Amino acid sequence: IKIKITNIDIPVAYASAFEGEIIRRGDMQVEFDGSRVDCAELVHTVEASEIEDHKITVVGPEVDEMELGSKNSIAYVVKVAGRSMQPDFEPVIERKFHNYINCIEGVYHTGQRDMQRIRISKDAFAAGFRIKHIGEVLYASVKNEFDAVVDKCEVVIYTDPAECTRIRHEVAIPTFNKRDDRLKNLTDESVDVYYSCILCQAFSPSHVCVVTPERLGLCGAVSWLDAKATNELDPNGPCQVITKERCIDERIGEYEDVNEAVRKLSQGALEDVSLYSIMEKPMTSCGCFECICGIEPFSNGVVIANREYAGMTPLGMTFPEMASMTGGGVQTPGFMGHGKHFIGSKKFMKAEGGIERIVWMPKELKEFVADRLNETAKELYGIENFTDMIGDETIATDPEELVGFLTEKGHPALSMEPMM
Numbered sequence: 001i002k003i004k005i006t007n008i009d010i011p012v013a014y015a016s017a018f019e020g021e022i023i024r025r026g027d028m029q030v031e032f033d034g035s036r037v038d039c040a041e042l043v044h045t046v047e048a049s050e051i052e053d054h055k056i057t058v059v060g061p062e063v064d065e066m067e068l069g070s071k072n073s074i075a076y077v078v079k080v081a082g083r084s085m086q087p088d089f090e091p092v093i094e095r096k097f098h099n100y101i102n103c104i105e106g107v108y109h110t111g112q113r114d115m116q117r118i119r120i121s122k123d124a125f126a127a128g129f130r131i132k133h134i135g136e137v138l139y140a141s142v143k144n145e146f147d148a149v150v151d152k153c154e155v156v157i158y159t160d161p162a163e164c165t166r167i168r169h170e171v172a173i174p175t176f177n178k179r180d181d182r183l184k185n186l187t188d189e190s191v192d193v194y195y196s197c198i199l200c201q202a203f204s205p206s207h208v209c210v211v212t213p214e215r216l217g218l219c220g221a222v223s224w225l226d227a228k229a230t231n232e233l234d235p236n237g238p239c240q241v242i243t244k245e246r247c248i249d250e251r252i253g254e255y256e257d258v259n260e261a262v263r264k265l266s267q268g269a270l271e272d273v274s275l276y277s278i279m280e281k282p283m284t285s286c287g288c289f290e291c292i293c294g295i296e297p298f299s300n301g302v303v304i305a306n307r308e309y310a311g312m313t314p315l316g317m318t319f320p321e322m323a324s325m326t327g328g329g330v331q332t333p334g335f336m337g338h339g340k341h342f343i344g345s346k347k348f349m350k351a352e353g354g355i356e357r358i359v360w361m362p363k364e365l366k367e368f369v370a371d372r373l374n375e376t377a378k379e380l381y382g383i384e385n386f387t388d389m390i391g392d393e394t395i396a397t398d399p400e401e402l403v404g405f406l407t408e409k410g411h412p413a414l415s416m417e418p419m420m
């Protein structure tokens, strides 16, 4: 017999009413920030004999031992076992952590994978809320919502910085890479359906992601396979099947089926979206984008910045400044939130000429996407080592200097049709 857990044993309230709650710096006891220190959130499928149901372990300091207002590492591994559990369901469960942790009164969560950010308020701390309670919430929520596949669940939360580094680099990132690789041989043309995702409507009520094999959700945590698994686990849940029978415009990737779905799922706020254009009917963004791409008029190309990048871009804007122009579930031609893996996709801004438009990226991001991006550039345009032509913050953050560099490299964007 499976028992629904209705009361979660924590010293603060737990309700979806707290989901949109924001905790300001001055009100926070401590924070955890995956964009600055090593963090991760992960579901791991194990044999039933390997875990103890409802066991919650904290490895490292508790909130009491952290300095007031400090930035810390956190990594939680939720081990699950069940006869019907499949590794394909792991990312689906993981993506729900955002909602689960946000429902805690006085606790705020954004992001996913190794980029999550959590704040615990002074009030929640004073009420007795501790790291171990995050484990209680994850345990109870996973058991509740995924009882069809999870029989046993154990949570290990690391706050020891060295352990967080180990979990992030040796366990989490290889797991994420393996998942992303499974998509390699799938194309948008080779599948019969796409999926919608509206998981982020709690924050961005009109936002809808359309997830295709070659365009993952902008959070980077929902691939087409993940959306498919989400739909299998919960046919009435956040991911719905979208057929792709009535193509309107192949160039920008516009389908009547997609438009109908988006209209319905955005409650009429959105009319039509394209899959492959940043200028014409672009997809909306919530706030969880891994990257933002924006047009750079001097070079006739686009600049991409990732969330971890703290510096200036040639647009004269930092990532947070670009984010303020991009989020909120409205269409903003010229700006687009997207996942890191979309950068190497053949469908990236296909309508505007594709990845050949990329003129600048932070060095770290460039290195992260180099293999895939170079492979795609070679295949589509016959360009070798395309990333060598792309600027970064060590080359230029000034648009004129950037154009100088691009000219020297013979970057293709300079001679392409104007974007505006």
Ligand code: SF4
Pocket: 095, 197, 198, 199, 200, 201, 207, 208, 209, 211, 216, 217, 218, 219, 220, 221, 222, 286, 288, 289
């Ligand atoms: Fe779903 Fe998009 Fe939100 Fe990711 S960003 S959880 S794909 S709605």
Ligand code: ZN
Pocket: 200, 219, 286, 287, 288, 289
């Ligand atoms: Zn979102």
